[in-house]
Amino acid sequence: MTGSPSYGFDTLQIHAGARPDPATGARQTPIYQTTAYVFRDADHAAALFNLQEVGYIYSRLTNPTVAVLQERVATLEGGVGAICCSSGHAAQIMALFPLMGPGLNVVVSTRLYGGSITQFSQTIKRFGWEAKFVDTDDLAAVEGAIDDNTRAIFCESIANPGGYVTDLDAMAAIADKAGLPLIVDNTSATPYLCRPIEHGATLVVHSMTKYLTGNGTVTGGVVVDSGRFDWSASDKFPSLSAPEPAYHGLKFHETFGPLGFTFHGIAVGLRDLGMTLNPQAAHYTLMGIETLSLRMARHVENAEKVAKWLEDDPRVEFVTYAGLKSSPYHDRVARICPKGASSLFTFGVKGGYDACVKLVDSVEIFSHVANLGDTRSLIIHSASTTHRQLTPEQQEAAGAAPNVVRLSIGIEDADDLIADLDQALARATA
Numbered sequence: 335m336t337g338s339p340s341y342g343f344d345t346l347q348i349h350a351g352a353r354p355d356p357a358t359g360a361r362q363t364p365i366y367q368t369t370a371y372v373f374r375d376a377d378h379a380a381a382l383f384n385l386q387e388v389g390y391i392y393s394r395l396t397n398p399t400v401a402v403l404q405e406r407v408a409t410l411e412g413g414v415g416a417i418c419c420s421s422g423h424a425a426q427i428m429a430l431f432p433l434m435g436p437g438l439n440v441v442v443s444t445r446l447y448g449g450s451i452t453q454f455s456q457t458i459k460r461f462g463w464e465a466k467f468v469d470t471d472d473l474a475a476v477e478g479a480i481d482d483n484t485r486a487i488f489c490e491s492i493a494n495p496g497g498y499v500t501d502l503d504a505m506a507a508i509a510d511k512a513g514l515p516l517i518v519d520n521t522s523a524t525p526y527l528c529r530p531i532e533h534g535a536t537l538v539v540h541s542m543t544k545y546l547t548g549n550g551t552v553t554g555g556v557v558v559d560s561g562r563f564d565w566s567a568s569d570k571f572p573s574l575s576a577p578e579p580a581y582h583g584l585k586f587h588e589t590f591g592p593l594g595f596t597f598h599g600i601a602v603g604l605r606d607l608g609m610t611l612n613p614q615a616a617h618y619t620l621m622g623i624e625t626l627s628l629r630m631a632r633h634v635e636n637a638e639k640v641a642k643w644l645e646d647d648p649r650v651e652f653v654t655y656a657g658l659k660s661s662p663y664h665d666r667v668a669r670i671c672p673k674g675a676s677s678l679f680t681f682g683v684k685g686g687y688d689a690c691v692k693l694v695d696s697v698e699i700f701s702h703v704a705n706l707g708d709t710r711s712l713i714i715h716s717a718s719t720t721h722r723q724l725t726p727e728q729q730e731a732a733g734a735a736p737n738v739v740r741l742s743i744g745i746e747d748a749d750d751l752i753a754d755l756d757q758a759l760a761r762a763t764a
């Protein structure tokens with residue numbers, strides 16, 4: 335079945351993009367472990383290389399297993415197309431690549447995954463790109479940061495790790511007014527909890543490494559295109575609106591319409607940057623997505639129980655879970671992610687840095703790892719690990735101060751998770 339939007343989420347997460355293998359009838363999507371595809375004849379090859387016919391040439395660009403995953407995620411997000419990439423960070427570069435150029439900038443939320451802050455504040459400078467960081471709760475600051483050289487606004491739906499939910503409708507209104515695309519990293523929420531395109535996002539990016547695959551087996555990313563942005567409305571996006579020399583002057587937006595961004599991402603982005611997802615990884619991610627709704631519902635249920643227990647514990651200073659009634663973002667959760675605020679949050683430990691380090695060394699069920707969105711529960715002290723490259727100000731802004739511990743709540747028994755944190759807190763604060 336191809337993803338008819340009339341089917342429900344639970345049906346689409348299993349079936350969208352897939353059909354029995356035409357050669358063998360295999361019910362599960364085969365892993366097409368092949369680099370190249372035989373052309374029917376020389377004319378067929380020429381048509382494929384000219385982008386006059388859609389088909390398979392070489393697995394750096396397209397692969398049938400990866401194509402099923404692209405259609406699956408695009409359908410779940412309500413987009414028209416998707417480009418799978420080798421990691422979440424690759425997806426972020428692939429989302430920006432057709433929009434940016436030397437001297438151009440992207441307006442970026444201060445509340446982002448630590449690795450994204452490093453990528454945006456340091457690494458993209460090497461391309462001559464600039465990121466302007468703003469507090470996305472200060473709408474005047476977001477508008478004020480936009481200038482003639484701005485080409486996109488970038489934020490996370492549920493921000494990792496500070497329990498922050500972005501007002502996507504407000505971001506989309508600002509982006510619309512400025513004629514800019516809004517890019518939303520939807521990793522922590524997944525399309526089960528939040529569909530940013532319904533709130534006006536142009537592009538959605540994911541680290542599929544996290545909840546989409548769901549069990550810590552894969553590194554992967556994806557860019558989903560809403561198909562709604564008019565890339566030709568201004569002269570700001572020549573990669574999509576102007577003639578492309580490498581394809582005999584073809585204009586991607588004019589030729590492929592709503593699929594212009596997706597085709598560019600494959601035919602130019604993957605072709606030349608090579609940040610391709612391999613078919614094995616696509617297979618594992620497809621297996622994960624089949625149970626996405628079941629896992630996310632349990633992740634949320636467990637996170638709510640653990641967060642409430644921590645909030646009432648005297649050894650704990652604060653809990654930043656957006657799913658708690660005490661969260662300043664409680665009303666926003668009801669609008670942006672009504673099925674729950676995912677299972678990622680931070681809490682403050684009385685006793686600061688040293689107590690946090692003792693806590694992560696004392697847990698037994700929780701794993702001390704630099705990952706999130708796994709079936710098993712995970713713990714990390716961000717200030718000494720994922721966020722240690724950041725300045726103290728950036729740590730504070732990202733919700734990763736020295737007394738803060740991050741949890742990614744898995745789908746085990748909530749009572750066991752609470753008992754584990756109880757004994758570890760006892761040792762850490764003794």
Ligand SMILES: *Cc1c(COP(=O)(O)O)cnc(C)c1O
Pocket residue numbers: 421422423424447449450490494519521522540541542543544553554555706
């Ligand atoms: C992990 C993560 C990334 C980076 O993804 P990788 O797959 O590790 O490259 C980006 N954004 C968020 C929100 C993440 O959690």
